[in-house]
Amino acid sequence: MIPTEWVLALSAVLFTIGVVGVLVRRNALVIFMSIELMLNAANLAFVAFARQQQSLDGQIFVFFVMTVAAAEVAVGLAIIVNLFRLRETVFVDEINLLKG
Amino acid sequence: MAALMQNEAFQVALWAMVKVGIILGVMLGVVSYLIYAERKICGHIQARTGPNRVGPLGLLQPIADVGKLLFKEEFIPAGANKVVFHIAPILAVFPAIVTFSVIPMGPPPMFVVTDINVGLLLFLAMSSLGVYAITLGGWSSNNKYALLGGLRSSAQMISYELAMGLSTIPVLLRTGTLSLSGIVDAQAGQLKAFDTVLPLPNWGIFHWYLFLPFFIFLICSFAETNRAPFDLPEAEGELVAGFHTEYSSMKWALFFLGEYMNMIVICSIMVTLFLGGWHGPGVDKFAPLGLVWFLTKLFALLFFFIWVRWTYPRLRYDQLMGFGWKVLLPASVVNVMIAAVWLYWRANA
Amino acid sequence: MVPYLFLGFAAMLLATALMVILHKHPVTSALFLVLSFSSLAGIYLLLQAEFVGMVQIIVYAGAIMVLFLFVIMYLNLPHDVEKGAQIAVRRGIGWMVGALMLLFAGLLAKKGWVAGPAATAPADLSGGNAAAIGRVLYSRFLFPFEITSILLLVAMVGAIVMAKGRPASPEGEGE
Numbered sequence: 001m002i003p004t005e006w007v008l009a010l011s012a013v014l015f016t017i018g019v020v021g022v023l024v025r026r027n028a029l030v031i032f033m034s035i036e037l038m039l040n041a042a043n044l045a046f047v048a049f050a051r052q053q054q055s056l057d058g059q060i061f062v063f064f065v066m067t068v069a070a071a072e073v074a075v076g077l078a079i080i081v082n083l084f085r086l087r088e089t090v091f092v093d094e095i096n097l098l099k100g
Numbered sequence: 101m102a103a104l105m106q107n108e109a110f111q112v113a114l115w116a117m118v119k120v121g122i123i124l125g126v127m128l129g130v131v132s133y134l135i136y137a138e139r140k141i142c143g144h145i146q147a148r149t150g151p152n153r154v155g156p157l158g159l160l161q162p163i164a165d166v167g168k169l170l171f172k173e174e175f176i177p178a179g180a181n182k183v184v185f186h187i188a189p190i191l192a193v194f195p196a197i198v199t200f201s202v203i204p205m206g207p208p209p210m211f212v213v214t215d216i217n218v219g220l221l222l223f224l225a226m227s228s229l230g231v232y233a234i235t236l237g238g239w240s241s242n243n244k245y246a247l248l249g250g251l252r253s254s255a256q257m258i259s260y261e262l263a264m265g266l267s268t269i270p271v272l273l274r275t276g277t278l279s280l281s282g283i284v285d286a287q288a289g290q291l292k293a294f295d296t297v298l299p300l301p302n303w304g305i306f307h308w309y310l311f312l313p314f315f316i317f318l319i320c321s322f323a324e325t326n327r328a329p330f331d332l333p334e335a336e337g338e339l340v341a342g343f344h345t346e347y348s349s350m351k352w353a354l355f356f357l358g359e360y361m362n363m364i365v366i367c368s369i370m371v372t373l374f375l376g377g378w379h380g381p382g383v384d385k386f387a388p389l390g391l392v393w394f395l396t397k398l399f400a401l402l403f404f405f406i407w408v409r410w411t412y413p414r415l416r417y418d419q420l421m422g423f424g425w426k427v428l429l430p431a432s433v434v435n436v437m438i439a440a441v442w443l444y445w446r447a448n449a
Numbered sequence: 450m451v452p453y454l455f456l457g458f459a460a461m462l463l464a465t466a467l468m469v470i471l472h473k474h475p476v477t478s479a480l481f482l483v484l485s486f487s488s489l490a491g492i493y494l495l496l497q498a499e500f501v502g503m504v505q506i507i508v509y510a511g512a513i514m515v516l517f518l519f520v521i522m523y524l525n526l527p528h529d530v531e532k533g534a535q536i537a538v539r540r541g542i543g544w545m546v547g548a549l550m551l552l553f554a555g556l557l558a559k560k561g562w563v564a565g566p567a568a569t570a571p572a573d574l575s576g577g578n579a580a581a582i583g584r585v586l587y588s589r590f591l592f593p594f595e596i597t598s599i600l601l602l603v604a605m606v607g608a609i610v611m612a613k614g615r616p617a618s619p620e621g622e623g624e
Contacts (some may be wrong), residue, residue, distance in 0.1 A: 002495060005558070010459050010492075012554040014466055023543030026536070027529050029521060030491050033482050037466055040489055043505075043563050047498045052491045056585045059578075062501050065587070066508050067597045069606030071550035073513045077520045078611035084524050091529075092535075097467070109450070184476070218579055221503035228511025232483070235515070239476070248478050251522070254515060261511075278579050 008050035027088045028080050032073070039069050057061035107386045119213045123200050131360045132162035138406050172349040177242055180346070184240035189351040192233035192358030195226035199365045206378045206390035210385040212281060219280040220272070223369055224265055227324060228302035231257050233358060234326075238343035249342025252332050252417065256323055259424040260330075264320035265433035267313035271373050273306055280369075284377030303376035314374045317433050321366040323424065325359060327405060329412040330420055367401040368394075375401075400428045455495050461488040473529045475521045483514045500579040 014037060021034025043062045050058025084090055104110055136158070143150025151158035176185060202219040205211045209307040215224065231254045235259065238250020272278065289299040291307075304310045321332040344355045371377060371394060380393030415423070465485035469478045486509040493502035531540075558594055 002452055006455070006459075007492070007496065009554075009558070010462070013463060013551065016550045016554075017466045017470060019461070019550060020543050020547035023546055024540045025529075026531065027475060027526075029517065029526070030478050030529075032471065032482045033469055033478060033517065036482065036509075037469065037485070040486065040509075043501075044489065044492065047493055047496050047501060050498065051496050052472060052594055056581055059498050059501050060585055060590050062498075063504065063582070064593060064597060066504060067601065070508060070513060071600050073516055073610040075611070077516055078608040081520060081524070090468055090524065090526065148570065181476070185481070218503045220497045221500070221507070221579070225503050225511060228507050228515075231511070231515055232518075235518060235522075236480075239518075247522070251519070258512070258515065276580075287452035308580065 004048050004052045008045060009042040010040045011048065014038075026091045026093050028083070028092050028095075031092065032076055032080070036069060036073075039065055044049065105218060116155065116213060119202070123213065124197065124398040127197070127200065127361065127364070128357075130364065132356055134360050134364070134402065135165070135356070136162050138402075138409075141403070141406050142410045145407070166365075167354070169350060169353040174351070175346070175348045177346045181240040181242070184236050184349075188233050188237035189347070189354035190356070191229070191236065192355050193361060195229045196358055196365045199223050199226045199369075202280055203365070203368045203372060204284050204377060205368075205394050207383065207387045208281055210387060211378070211391055211394075212357045212363035215279055215281045217277070217279045220268060220278045220283070220373075223280075223365075224261070224268075227264075227366075228258075228261055229361075230324070230358075230362060233355070237347065237355065238420055241343075241346035242262060243346050245344045246343050249345070253343060256326075256330065256420060256424075257331060259421060260320040260323035262430070263316055263424060263428035263432050264324065266429070267316040267320065268373060269432075269436045270310055271315050273439050273443050274304070274307065280372050280377075284372055284379065287376045288379055301376055301379065303379070304374040306449075309435065309442055310374060311436050313432065313439075314370075316428050316435075317370060317374070319428065320424075322372065322405070322408065323420070325362045325366060325405075327359075327363070328409040329415050331409075331414060332417050332420060363402065363405055364398070367398050367405065370401060371397045404433070451495055455492065458488045458491040458495070461485075461490065473531070475526050475529070476518065479514060479517045479521060482517075483510050486510050486514065498578065500582050 006086055018034045018036075018038035018041060021037065022031050025031055025034065041063055046058040046061045048058075048063070050056060080090060083095060089095065138159070140150040140158070151161040154160040154164045176182060199222065201213045202216060202222050203217070208215065213285045234257075235250045236249075238246040238253075241247075271283060275283045277283060277286070282332075287303050289302045291298040293303045298306075300306045305314045322328075326332075344352055347355060375397050378390035378394040380389065380396075383390045383393065462485050465481045465488065468481040469485065472478050472481065486505060490502040490505040490510075493499075493505055
């Protein structure tokens with residue numbers, strides 16, 4: 001039996017890694033991956049609490065989060081591809097002008 | 101040591117290890133002779149004899165092939181991403197081997213490695229991981245033909261996975277379980293229709309609403325294993341050899357091994373879902389007969405795969421994608437609805 | 450046995466997640482992310498969430514990350530170049546924020562923060578985890594479930610519209 005606190009600590013560290021990834025990288029794709037890491041950290045906490053509470057609601061939420069993540073990736077990658085076509089770069093600090 | 105042998109968890113782990121070892125050893129042998137069978141059958145379909153020089157009837161040909169591949173020179177192209185180039189062939193074999201652990205090859209507990217309650221999902225998960233080997237192999241070679249082959253095949257596999265997953269849903273609706281052993285158990289006995297016993301086994305394929313899913317699954321499995329008529333990723337005429345253009349020696353052999361292992365896995369799943377698994381006459385009296393029935397059905401399907409490959413021409417790429425998205429996907433969705441309505445009506449009538 | 454497996458998966462998860470944000474090549478980052486999603490699936494299995502664990506592999510490793518790899522290969526991205534004082538300062542700030550967050554989490558844990566009491570009425574788990582999730586999903590959560598299908602439809606339409614690019618306008622405006 002794994003203590004719920006361990007899982008929560010793991011989830012917190014994973015979330016922090018995601019935040020640091022968003023802050024230190026300038027490649028839009030890697031930033032996107034870091035956001036996925038944060039979503040997964042939240043999922044992990046949901047699953048841990050679902051087991052703690054002996055209820056399935058947490059796992060259902062993970063299911064919804066995954067759906068949203070899939071939709072987000074489809075749209076987000078389309079945006080990044082369009083940006084690359086327009087500016088020839090995926091670095092977020094070089095995309096600093098509104099006008100295309 | 102004696103105490104360790106008494107430990108129940110240790111015994112379970114030990115038996116699982118022994119079964120894994122046996123399956124791994126047998127699979128490698130089966131794959132090498134499957135390749136021999138493919139060459140022989142292909143030869144006879146094209147009115148020639150196939151390999152017949154090494155040993156009687158050419159039966160030692162696979163051993164000679166493996167020896168040749170082992171001693172060939174490794175070639176790594178300049179500009180290749182070396183780490184990914186090494187990992188890709190391993191990824192080609194790994195998902196296929198993992199899936200074997202959940203396939204019931206005979207009556208439990210003897211002929212089942214493990215029976216998890218999400219067995220079918222494990223199969224779908226592993227088949228979705230199969231894309232990586234081909235995409236990464238194609239990309240890391242730093243070769244335009246390999247890249248094109250890799251991209252083609254990942255698009256193809258993702259598209260056909262959807263129809264394949266959907267075509268398993270009517271089976272799940274009927275059996276109400278994701279465990280492969282449970283699905284096999286639901287196919288025991290004789291077929292009944294409106295309280296009359298028909299002279300047919302109670303296999304999935306003999307239920308009318310599972311007939312179309314069987315064919316959709318069959319067609320999708322040709323695409324999933326990258327075999328003709330859907331072998332676009334390695335279309336020799338246009339892409340040299342597709343994603344494994346730059347591979348040689350044992351790495352190329354691993355890709356080959358993965359392809360044939362995938363074929364065996366997908367045929368086993370088809371036997372399990374639609375053809376009654378290990379059920380057959382006489383199994384209840386003598387359990388090992390179940391393994392014989394399972395292997396008979398499996399080899400019949402494998403022969404069908406080889407037969408199709410050497411009979412049909414290759415499709416064009418847009419035809420392939422159009423067929424997957426515009427025909428197979430809607431057909432399987434409609435079939436899911438029909439099966440659901442029928443089963444609901446039967447349950448409440 | 451199970452706690453050791455958990456620790457193994459957790460170590461692999463953290464190591465691969467760190468490699469995602471540290472490695473300079475986007476393809477390698479994506480591959481490490483696949484590994485970390487797989488170890489997360491292992492953790493889900495240990496936490497008695499088999500269905501979620503398998504869906505994690507099917508959706509994240511099998512679909513989302515393939516999409517990422519596709520885009521990275523399509524754009525043919527090289528190694529990231531990260532030089533210059535401004536970028537170094539921003540990296541320093543990023544790591545400091547991360548350290549502060551961990552410090553904050555540690556302080557919270559020090560306060561004797563626990564996960565709360567276990568529930569009194571366990572969920573109906575007959576027929577396995579997948580069947581139980583199905584029952585809840587199609588009864589209590591039916592409306593959100595239907596809404597997600599609309600969300601997926603919207604995302605699909607949006608992605609196709611954007612991927613098609615701008616139509617060449619007859620007046621010559623736009624690009």
